[in-house]
Amino acid sequence: MSQSSKSSEPSAPVPTSADVARRAGVSRATVSYVLNNTEAVRISEPTRRKVREAAEELGYVPHAAARSLRAGRTRIVLMPTPHVPIGPLYSTFLDELQWALRRLDYTVVQYGSLGLSGDEAVRAWAELRPVAVISLGEITLSARNVATLRRAGARAVITMGPTAVPGAHALVMDQQQIGARAAAHLVERGRRRIGVVVPREAGLELFSAPRLAGARGVAGAEVEALPMAYSEESAAELAARWRGLRLDAAFAYNDEYAMLLMRALLDEGLRVPEEVAVIGADDLLIGRLLRPRLSTVRIEMPTGDHLASLVDHAVREPSEATERHDLMTAEAVRREST
Amino acid sequence: MSQSSKSSEPSAPVPTSADVARRAGVSRATVSYVLNNTEAVRISEPTRRKVREAAEELGYVPHAAARSLRAGRTRIVLMPTPHVPIGPLYSTFLDELQWALRRLDYTVVQYGSLGLSGDEAVRAWAELRPVAVISLGEITLSARNVATLRRAGARAVITMGPTAVPGAHALVMDQQQIGARAAAHLVERGRRRIGVVVPREAGLELFSAPRLAGARGVAGAEVEALPMAYSEESAAELAARWRGLRLDAAFAYNDEYAMLLMRALLDEGLRVPEEVAVIGADDLLIGRLLRPRLSTVRIEMPTGDHLASLVDHAVREPSEATERHDLMTAEAVRREST
DNA sequence: TTGAAAGCGGTACCAC
DNA sequence: GTGGTACCGCTTTCAA
Numbered sequence: 001m002s003q004s005s006k007s008s009e010p011s012a013p014v015p016t017s018a019d020v021a022r023r024a025g026v027s028r029a030t031v032s033y034v035l036n037n038t039e040a041v042r043i044s045e046p047t048r049r050k051v052r053e054a055a056e057e058l059g060y061v062p063h064a065a066a067r068s069l070r071a072g073r074t075r076i077v078l079m080p081t082p083h084v085p086i087g088p089l090y091s092t093f094l095d096e097l098q099w100a101l102r103r104l105d106y107t108v109v110q111y112g113s114l115g116l117s118g119d120e121a122v123r124a125w126a127e128l129r130p131v132a133v134i135s136l137g138e139i140t141l142s143a144r145n146v147a148t149l150r151r152a153g154a155r156a157v158i159t160m161g162p163t164a165v166p167g168a169h170a171l172v173m174d175q176q177q178i179g180a181r182a183a184a185h186l187v188e189r190g191r192r193r194i195g196v197v198v199p200r201e202a203g204l205e206l207f208s209a210p211r212l213a214g215a216r217g218v219a220g221a222e223v224e225a226l227p228m229a230y231s232e233e234s235a236a237e238l239a240a241r242w243r244g245l246r247l248d249a250a251f252a253y254n255d256e257y258a259m260l261l262m263r264a265l266l267d268e269g270l271r272v273p274e275e276v277a278v279i280g281a282d283d284l285l286i287g288r289l290l291r292p293r294l295s296t297v298r299i300e301m302p303t304g305d306h307l308a309s310l311v312d313h314a315v316r317e318p319s320e321a322t323e324r325h326d327l328m329t330a331e332a333v334r335r336e337s338t
Numbered sequence: 339m340s341q342s343s344k345s346s347e348p349s350a351p352v353p354t355s356a357d358v359a360r361r362a363g364v365s366r367a368t369v370s371y372v373l374n375n376t377e378a379v380r381i382s383e384p385t386r387r388k389v390r391e392a393a394e395e396l397g398y399v400p401h402a403a404a405r406s407l408r409a410g411r412t413r414i415v416l417m418p419t420p421h422v423p424i425g426p427l428y429s430t431f432l433d434e435l436q437w438a439l440r441r442l443d444y445t446v447v448q449y450g451s452l453g454l455s456g457d458e459a460v461r462a463w464a465e466l467r468p469v470a471v472i473s474l475g476e477i478t479l480s481a482r483n484v485a486t487l488r489r490a491g492a493r494a495v496i497t498m499g500p501t502a503v504p505g506a507h508a509l510v511m512d513q514q515q516i517g518a519r520a521a522a523h524l525v526e527r528g529r530r531r532i533g534v535v536v537p538r539e540a541g542l543e544l545f546s547a548p549r550l551a552g553a554r555g556v557a558g559a560e561v562e563a564l565p566m567a568y569s570e571e572s573a574a575e576l577a578a579r580w581r582g583l584r585l586d587a588a589f590a591y592n593d594e595y596a597m598l599l600m601r602a603l604l605d606e607g608l609r610v611p612e613e614v615a616v617i618g619a620d621d622l623l624i625g626r627l628l629r630p631r632l633s634t635v636r637i638e639m640p641t642g643d644h645l646a647s648l649v650d651h652a653v654r655e656p657s658e659a660t661e662r663h664d665l666m667t668a669e670a671v672r673r674e675s676t
Numbered sequence: 677t678t679g680a681a682a683g684c685g686g687t688a689c690c691a692c
Numbered sequence: 693g694t695g696g697t698a699c700c701g702c703t704t705t706c707a708a
Binding site for chain 2 (some may be wrong): 702704
């Protein structure tokens with residue numbers, strides 16, 4: 001179960017640029033010039049080769065902390081890691097964003113703020129001196145938090161959420177729209193009494209609350225909030241008392257919850273959509289696997305490129321006014337369940 | 339669309355411990371002592387208060403890079419961010435792991451290696467001088483990569499994968515087991531000719547290849563690889579030519595692909611499980627929503643605590659032999675589709 | 677109980 | 693073309 005290895009006992013010291021310089025018989029300055037291809041300075045080809053070889057042989061890797069300490073700034077874009085599985089939609093968006101930022105030569109660091117309070121988390125982020133912070137979801141930043149980050153050198157702070165935070169560039173992804181589109185669709189289809197499923201799972205409030213509020217705001221809809229956990233039991237329990245609720249439609253937070261509920265309603269002998277119309281959100285593939293096919297609200301996320309260039313711009317021109325951008329659109333897609 | 343803000347023009351300089359010292363009328367050393375609660379040194383209560391207040395007023399946050407440069411080591415545990423949505427199972431595990439590491443006072447940094455080759459990615463990681471690297475999935479580390487990380491000061495390198503990497507602590511999550519359990523279950527149910535769905539999507543090979551290989555290794559099973567994309571079209575296309583394939587069972591990588599395939603097979607008029615048995619993997623909730631209910635392979639992941647303490651131990655005792663740990667178990671769960 | 681100063685690993689200015 | 697050196701922010705010995 002254990003294979004021994006000749007691991008260095010007190011561990012060999014990490015090679016520094018001084019080591020490279022010594023080995024190549026040049027100064028530390030020269031090493032720096034060569035390895036960074038400094039334009040402003042000419043180094044002879046033989047010297048370059050010697051330096052490169054020495055670095056290679058030693059397995060030299062520059063020390064990011066030392067570099068950014070000297071430079072006085074980093075290229076770190078910090079993104080708090082979400083802890084709730086946030087769905088393929090969001091994941092894809094984040095991936096795109098990472099790509100795009102990397103193309104702009106930023107280093108994307110996801111920092112897990114799990115188990116930290118908002119203030120603690122922000123402090124921890126600030127210690128890394130990120131040039132930008134993109135906080136989408138979970139932790140809502142206060143104005144004070146934004147100030148802390150700015151003082152620590154962040155030139156752009158971007159938040160997602162229903163409301164803009166003073167001092168931050170706000171990327172407003174208005175989740176309300178989603179609830180509004182769903183409820184409006186149901187009303188259009190002749191429904192009035194709409195049950196809105198609210199996940200019992202913690203950490204989703206930032207999404208679920210606005211979705212509920214959005215539905216509430218639709219004229220002609222009577223909305224009832226229905227807490228439900230992501231489990232067969234919880235769905236069955238809700239379905240069992242469905243007839244008593246006197247609802248003719250359900251909007252179920254997203255397609256996964258909608259599927260779960262629809263399955264339970266069907267098992268309970270209710271006809272979908274005749275007796276109860278069901279609509280989800282996010283337009284997930286799995287929504288098309290059950291019969292009737294699930295109607296949904298399709299969400300158009302901003303492209304990663306777009307947000308990345310927003311970040312880049314904010315970093316380069318931090319003196320500009322903070323802006324508010326609405327970057328998300330939603331539309332109902334009718335399939336068979338409504 | 340744009341609200342102006344009194345953003346500091348050339349941006350005020352970030353406050354340093356020297357600023358705090360000046361404001362409190364003490365030396366930088368004293369500031370350090372107070373803010374770090376250094377045991378070895380006694381500071382009078384009034385001085386402590388002055389320092390704390392000054393720091394508070396300035397919004398001082400220490401500079402992580404400077405600190406770790408001086409200390410000569412970091413508490414960073416680096417985890418490459420996966421770019422493919424990896425499923426709730428894996429996400430939960432990663433969350434647990436983050437929690438556990440934080441409790442042990444490590445800073446978990448997820449570094450997006452998107453768009454970097456293996457070597458480039460490893461170099462970038464090494465620049466951060468992480469004390470440990472936990473690379474699960476996607477990028478497979480070569481022995482050379484591990485050496486690079488070790489030279490850069492990483493005291494533990496942990497990889498996931500079917501095979502151990504020389505010099506790294508290997509957390510072997512043997513995906514082969516999953517394929518083996520699935521195929522064995524099908525053989526037990528009297529099936530012989532098994533189609534194994536292999537996702538066309540890039541980035542999943544690290545999981546899909548071993549699962550396929552595991553199925554191949556089961557006595558009594560004739561295995562055929564079936565490339566399929568995660569889309570209704572691809573599934574329908576596969577289902578359309580199913581009868582010609584003369585297969586009596588399918589193992590579909592995971593429950594999502596299995597659901598997709600099963601739906602397409604049913605739509606094609608095939609009877610499940612009579613004409614074709616279908617089994618997935620990961621035991622996702624959605625697998626229970628279709629009828630017949632999907633059989634699956636349930637995977638038991640190691641607990642985050644366990645892996646965290648493994649990491650911690652490796653960091654403290656790096657001279658110990660590198661070890662290989664088998665941390666994953668899998669078992670078939672029969673529902674109705676087999 | 678507090679302060680002065682060295683030094684962590686790079687970079688970039690200025691001399692030679 | 694190349695080298696000497698000051699400095700980025702923080703911790704920690706050593707002296708006072």
